[in-house]
Amino acid sequence: MEYKLFVFAIIFLSITVILCMIRAVKGPTPADRLISINVIGTKTIVIISIVSFILRETYFIDVVLVYALISFIASIAISNIIERSGGKSH
Template sequence: MTKILVFAIIFLSIVIIGSMYRAIKGPSAADRLIAINVIGTKTIVLILMISLVFRENYFVDVALVYALISFVASVVIANYIEKIGGN
């Protein structure tokens, strides 16, 4: 089971790198915001998978805190995009 989790961790890391490209090169601010949300979500899943591999429960707390910070950041960025006109 550990080999499957390690493969999934590597795959998620590749997806995060692809999302970083979209966050940098996105044609619009909305595309960048969605890419940042995807990066945040995949990072949370990645932290939880690492928690399973290492059998450490405190990583779950770290993932929850990261989820809260990611949500607040998304709301702030969305409000900023709305103020400037979305482009």
Template sequence: MVKILVFSIIFLSLTIMGCIYRAIKGPSSTDRLIAINVIGTKTIILILMVSFILHETYFVDVALVYALISFIASVVISNYIESLGGKSR
């Protein structure tokens, strides 16, 4: 079971690299925002997988706080993009 989780962590880390590329080179600010949200979601999953591997329950609290901060940040950035009129960079 641990080997599967380690493989999944490696795979998710590689897909996060693709999302980082999309966040930097995205054609529009909306694409960048979606890429950042996907990075946040995958990071939460990685934290939970590490929590399961290490048998540490406090990582679940860390993941919940990270999810809350990620949600608030995406709302703030969405409002900022809307105030700009949705213009691309």
């Protein structure tokens, strides 16, 4: 019974990731794109964590930690690029 709730959560999060991808493509500003990419990364981390719990595999948690670190570093790099360009889209 509880796994049905987790599967529903994964499906719901996947749908919201698609909506965030639409926002990342449309923009209109680079800051909007950066925020939507960060939200996609966070939702992906949650989805992987739920899958880890369902499958009872702990190595997925290592994947989540590495993914979170890479996402954080990428966010900082992209923020610096946006700051240097003055927040204007190219």
